[in-house]
Amino acid sequence: MSQSNVAIDSRQFRNALGAFATGVTIVTTQDAEGRDVGLTASSFNSVSLEPPMVLWSLTKTSGSLPAFMEGEYFAVHVLAADQQSMSDRFSKRGIDKFEGLALERGAGDIPLLGDCSARFQCRTSYRYEGGDHIIFVGEVIAFDHWAHPPLAFHGGKYAKVFPCAAAAVTEPEDVSSSFNKDYLGFLLGVASMQLAVPVRSAWQAMGLSECGYFVLSVLAAGKHRTLAQINQILSLGEHHFDDAEMDRLVTAGWITVEGEGVSRQFDLTAKGRELTVKLFVQAKSAEQKAIEGLDWDDLALLKGLLQKIIRNTRV
Numbered sequence: 001m002s003q004s005n006v007a008i009d010s011r012q013f014r015n016a017l018g019a020f021a022t023g024v025t026i027v028t029t030q031d032a033e034g035r036d037v038g039l040t041a042s043s044f045n046s047v048s049l050e051p052p053m054v055l056w057s058l059t060k061t062s063g064s065l066p067a068f069m070e071g072e073y074f075a076v077h078v079l080a081a082d083q084q085s086m087s088d089r090f091s092k093r094g095i096d097k098f099e100g101l102a103l104e105r106g107a108g109d110i111p112l113l114g115d116c117s118a119r120f121q122c123r124t125s126y127r128y129e130g131g132d133h134i135i136f137v138g139e140v141i142a143f144d145h146w147a148h149p150p151l152a153f154h155g156g157k158y159a160k161v162f163p164c165a166a167a168a169v170t171e172p173e174d175v176s177s178s179f180n181k182d183y184l185g186f187l188l189g190v191a192s193m194q195l196a197v198p199v200r201s202a203w204q205a206m207g208l209s210e211c212g213y214f215v216l217s218v219l220a221a222g223k224h225r226t227l228a229q230i231n232q233i234l235s236l237g238e239h240h241f242d243d244a245e246m247d248r249l250v251t252a253g254w255i256t257v258e259g260e261g262v263s264r265q266f267d268l269t270a271k272g273r274e275l276t277v278k279l280f281v282q283a284k285s286a287e288q289k290a291i292e293g294l295d296w297d298d299l300a301l302l303k304g305l306l307q308k309i310i311r312n313t314r315v
């Protein structure tokens with residue numbers, strides 16, 4: 001969609017600007033009375049390396065404007081991926097944004113926040129009018145940089161940064177091995193098999209078959225299941241159970257059966273439930289190990305993507 005500059009719709013303009021992905025910063029200073037002042041700003045940018053200079057812009061309606069107009073120093077904190085709540089806090093008006101925060105002090109006694117990805121202390125060099133904003137250009141007099149992944153902002157939403165896969169492969173790879181490394185089915189298969197190993201050892205040691213393990217898991221999640229319902233729930237895999245297999249589980253004392261024919265309903269016995277709980281504990285501890293190094297956002301993304309793949313591959 002194109003818009004001419006004679007009649008620009010401000011919402012659409014804002015949406016178009018949102019296509020530009022940025023980081024998120026908190027800019028702080030101190031007002032003339034010595035009160036700490038700060039706000040969330042994504043308008044931060046680098047300007048010059050020599051001398052080192054940065055800029056950001058502040059809306060003229062901001063309550064923080066007088067402090068930044070008068071203050072000689074400001075600090076820009078590039079937020080880390082886990083600092084979304086800090087961004088939310090500093091984008092609110094009329095609250096004590098600094099309450100309870102552990103602060104350091106920088107040039108001119110300005111408040112400095114911690115746990116961010118980078119922090120720049122600046123002396124204000126220029127202030128420019130820019131429409132409904134004031135543009136602040138500052139010379140960097142000190143900075144810190146930590147290896148925390150940054151928080152991103154895109155299309156009006158917080159985001160995380162995922163590096164693109166490396167483009168260049170320097171040496172031609174053996175076709176079969178590169179197929180394996182890249183093939184989604186291979187990756188999902190290996191991950192799934194490795195995740196299942198500790199649980200498989202556990203159900204084997206308890207004298208259960210793989211089919212039996214699946215049936216017990218389904219019955220642990222819901223009572224009075226018929227064979228058709230069990231097969232429907234497990235239809236993601238190629239495991240389809242027949243009456244003979246269910247009878248084996250009944251004979252072993254893991255499950256009970258009520259009714260006749262296709263309306264037969266199955267439930268866990270106390271022995272079956274006790275066994276299933278033990279297996280779930282094993283499965284949960286295997287899962288914990290598998291997700292080591294992933295944070296909550298990574299996990300939510302991973303699960304969302306896997307759900308899409310499950311939907312797309314449903315037969």
Ligand SMILES: Cc1cc2nc3c(=O)[nH]c(=O)nc-3n(C[C@H](O)[C@H](O)[C@H](O)COP(=O)(O)O)c2cc1C
Nearest residue numbers: 039040041042043057058059062063064091092093
């Ligand atoms: C992700 C994000 C980015 C923002 N970027 C800016 C910005 O660059 N400049 C600005 O003036 N306000 C920006 N804001 C809005 C201010 O943080 C918000 O108006 C805040 O309430 C101002 O506080 P104050 O009135 O106490 O100064 C942003 C808000 C968010 C959530």
